[in-house]
Amino acid sequence: MNIAVEHIATDQPPDDSKARDLDYGWQSGNRLQLLENGEAYFPAVFDAMRKAQREILLETFILFEDKVGHELQGILIEAAQRGVKVVVSLDGFGCGELSPAFLRELAEAGVMVQMFDPASKTLGIRTNWFRRLHRKIVVVDASVAFIGGINFSADHLGDFGPEAKQDYAVQIIGPAVADLHHFALAQSGRQVRTRRGWRRRQQRPSPWTDEHGDGLVRLIYRDNVQHRDDIEEAYIHALSQARQRVVIANAYFFPGYRLLREIRNAARRGVKVQLIMQGQPDVLLAKLAARMLYDYLLKDGVVIHEYCQRPLHGKVALVDDEWSTVGSSNLDPLSLALNLEANVLIRDRAFNQQLYQSLEALARDHCQTMPAKRKPRLWLWRLTVGFLVFHVMRHFPALASWLPAHKPRLKPIESPAHDV
Structure with missing residues (x-):
């Protein structure tokens, strides 16, 4: 497994655009479904991925090599092999324990795997603690999106035991998916951002006083x-x-x-x-x-x-x-x-x-x-x-900027056999 030479800085706008300075307005007419815990979240996400025809974009803080992680890996590999573009962005701290074999299997199948700020351990301790990629976003075919706090790990399922986590996400179908799709592309590095014709919609005023509020969604980020x-x-x-x-x-x-x-x-x-x-x-x-x-x-x-x-x-x-x-x-x-x-x-x-x-x-x-x-x-x-x-x-x-610069970067992980 090779680490590509190109590094994409995620704390600075790319040279060719202002892609990271994005403001998204309120979008109406969305269908929303609250997903509570892994019991609701994983089946909904996995079903959407299995039906994907063109593209899967995934960002997550944690992906473990447990029953959830292996099921996700299998779905992504199968999707890539049938011609779906699959882009997976992982955090180097939260996913720091993934094995090279697990990542290699994804890359060799044609999945574009990117690691945010990977760092080797120093004296057995990980040092990349701060400025994490903490988002959890999935967008499939630019038609359905998922966002929330649930990672891809078995500790979000009740059968994990007393340490199983209580958490929430939302499934979105409607105009707001276009904003989530654009945002996920814009954050995924120059080699992924291909929608050159995308134009930002004119921002609508805040609908706080609107009495209807039927399916209004706005993406915000930090x-x-x-x-x-x-x-x-x-x-x-x-x-x-x-x-x-x-x-x-x-x-x-x-x-x-x-x-x-x-x-x-x-x-x-x-x-x-x-x-x-x-x-x-x-x-x-x-x-x-x-x-x-x-x-x-x-x-x-x-x-x-x-x-x-x-x-x-x-x-x-x-x-x-x-x-x-x-x-x-x-x-x-x-x-x-x-x-x-x-x-x-x-x-x-x-x-x-x-x-x-x-x-x-x-x-x-x-x-x-x-x-x-x-x-x-x-x-x-x-x-x-x-x-x-x-x-x-x-x-x-x-304060940290006074020290030797630490600019978290998104690094593509590529298989020697594939030009992803």
């Missing part, structure tokens, strides 16, 4: 160039407009002060605000960090649930009875200040209600609720420490 704060700003704007209810389910919750303030202010206005956090975390630090913020939120009426059945991996939220978001972005410094992320904003009453019912059942049946009147033990100290830690992490990319 990069380290022009769109550093887009996902955070979308949350802040939605919270500022909330009038009835807010539900946020997020695995890694440690946002900055502006977002915390909007959550608190919504509760102060009489909005019913519920947060669903990790009670049985896969990373203990995530639970400890989130709990540093509890007192600040509880004292103003925010209801906090800790999901205790298994690890929570979701990154979803809803506001009132129309607005929702599903995607890859956590509400912590890594996602909000370092990683490459993508979410969709959704304005659809039926989808909002479906997500609300799922989260309400989660909170009611499998969570413990934090007491509203906790003893305020050093809450001001904890909030101050949290504020400082967040903003140190938030400015980490700028």
